[in-house]
Amino acid sequence: EEKRRKIENIVRPFILSDDDYHKIMDKMLDNFNKGLGKETHPKARVKMFQTYKGDFLALDLGGTNFRVLLVSLDGKELFDHIAECIFKFMKDHNLIDKVLPLGFTFSFPCRQAGLDKAILTSWTKGFKCEGVEGNDIVQLLHEAIERRGDIKVNCMAVINDTVGALMSCAHSDNLCAIGLILGTGTNACYIERLENVGLWDGDWDEPQQVIINTEWGAFGDDGALNFIMTEYDQKVDKRSINPGKQVYEKMISGMYMGEIVRLVLVKLVKHGLLFGGRGSEELKQMGRFYTKYVSEIESDVDDHFKNTKQVFEELEIPNHTEEDCRIVQHVCCLISTRAAYLASAGIACLLNKMGRPDVAVAVDGSLYRFHPHFHDLMMERIQQLVNPGITFRLMLSHDGSGKGAALVAAVAHRVA
Numbered sequence: 001e002e003k004r005r006k007i008e009n010i011v012r013p014f015i016l017s018d019d020d021y022h023k024i025m026d027k028m029l030d031n032f033n034k035g036l037g038k039e040t041h042p043k044a045r046v047k048m049f050q051t052y053k054g055d056f057l058a059l060d061l062g063g064t065n066f067r068v069l070l071v072s073l074d075g076k077e078l079f080d081h082i083a084e085c086i087f088k089f090m091k092d093h094n095l096i097d098k099v100l101p102l103g104f105t106f107s108f109p110c111r112q113a114g115l116d117k118a119i120l121t122s123w124t125k126g127f128k129c130e131g132v133e134g135n136d137i138v139q140l141l142h143e144a145i146e147r148r149g150d151i152k153v154n155c156m157a158v159i160n161d162t163v164g165a166l167m168s169c170a171h172s173d174n175l176c177a178i179g180l181i182l183g184t185g186t187n188a189c190y191i192e193r194l195e196n197v198g199l200w201d202g203d204w205d206e207p208q209q210v211i212i213n214t215e216w217g218a219f220g221d222d223g224a225l226n227f228i229m230t231e232y233d234q235k236v237d238k239r240s241i242n243p244g245k246q247v248y249e250k251m252i253s254g255m256y257m258g259e260i261v262r263l264v265l266v267k268l269v270k271h272g273l274l275f276g277g278r279g280s281e282e283l284k285q286m287g288r289f290y291t292k293y294v295s296e297i298e299s300d301v302d303d304h305f306k307n308t309k310q311v312f313e314e315l316e317i318p319n320h321t322e323e324d325c326r327i328v329q330h331v332c333c334l335i336s337t338r339a340a341y342l343a344s345a346g347i348a349c350l351l352n353k354m355g356r357p358d359v360a361v362a363v364d365g366s367l368y369r370f371h372p373h374f375h376d377l378m379m380e381r382i383q384q385l386v387n388p389g390i391t392f393r394l395m396l397s398h399d400g401s402g403k404g405a406a407l408v409a410a411v412a413h414r415v416a
C-alpha cells in the first residue's frame, strides 16, 4: 500500500479537475478572440489564421514519413525533393504529358494571402529547414517545378490539414463545421461568421463565413498552461527542437505522448517502484517509447497483458511482473486521458463559441484513429463541457487532408 501511494503521488499531476478544464476553456476563448480581434495582437499566441475565402492531384506535407527524410535539407532541396516525388508519381501513372491542377496540403502555420499563396510563419512538429519561413510555399514549389522543366503541374490551392479534414466531411455532411487533427501534432479549424472576424478585409459576399485555422497547438506559449504542466512536460519541451513553443500540442499529440509516458516510467524505475528498480538501456533512450505502444498497452483487456508484455520485450526489459503490467497500463491511461480531455476542452470551447445547435466534427490523425479509447473519452468529456442545447458528433475523416486538397484544387480549377 505504501508503494501504491508513492506511485499515485508521482502520477497525480496528470489528473486535472473539472475546474482546471473550465479554466483552460476560458483562457482558450480569450486567445481565440484576441486572435480574431480588430486590433492586431502581435502577441496573440493562437494565431487564428483566416483561410482564403474562395468558392469552394493532392500533395500532403506534414506527414511523419516526410519529416524523417527532410530534417537535414534546406528549403530549396526540400522543394526539389517534392517536385521529384511529383515527377515519379506522374511517370508511374502515365501522366507526364498532362497539365494537372494540384492541391497542396501543407500542415504548418501559414499566413494565407490567397487560395494559392501561403507564407510559412514557423516550422513545427520537428521540422526545421532553412530558407522557407517567411516565404510563399506555393512559389517555392513552382520554382522547383520550373527548375526541373519536365512536369506540368499547377498548384491551384494550398490548404491546412485541418481544412482538408473539414472539407472531405463537409462534402457529405453539411453540418460539419470543425476540422480536428490528432496525429503528429494537433490543430483545429472551424467555420466562423465574418462579423466575428475583426481582421477580415476580404469580400462580404454570401455566405458570410470563413474557415479559421486556429493553430491551437501554440496555445499555452504565453504561459497560460503553466498551471497544469508537469515536470515531464517541461522535460519534453526543453529537449524539443522548439522549446517554449507549441505547449498545448506537446501535452496532446502523438509526437510527444510516448515520450511523456517514458519519462514517468523512468522515474518509477528510479524510485524502485517498477520492474524491481531495474529498467533497461532501451527504456532510457529518448524517443524510444512510441506513442503506438500506448494504444497497444491500453488495448489489453484481460490479465494476460499480451500487448504490454510484447512492448516490454521490445524494450528489452528482462523481468517483469503482472503488477508491472498494471502500473504501466495505468500510466498510459492517465496520460492519454489527459490528452483526450485537453483536446475536448478545445473542441467544447469552439462549440460554445459557435453556438450552433448541431455540429459534426471531422477528425483525422493516427492518435485518434488507433487509440482504443480516445473517441469515447472525448465524447464523454465534450458532452460535459458544452453548453446545454448543443449536440455534436465526432466523425473519422478518411484520408481527409489529402482528399480535401484535391477537392479544393478541382473546384479552383473549374472556376478558373
Ligand code: ADP
Residues within 6 Å of the ligand: 062, 063, 064, 065, 182, 183, 184, 185, 253, 254, 255, 256, 290, 291, 292, 293, 295, 364, 365, 366, 367, 368, 370, 371
Ligand atoms: P501526420 O499527423 O504526421 O500527418 P499521422 O496522423 O499518421 O500523421 O500521425 C502520426 C503520429 O501518430 C505519430 O506521432 C505516431 O506516434 C502516432 N501514432 C502512430 N500510430 C499510432 C497508434 N497506433 N496509436 C497512437 N498513436 C499512433
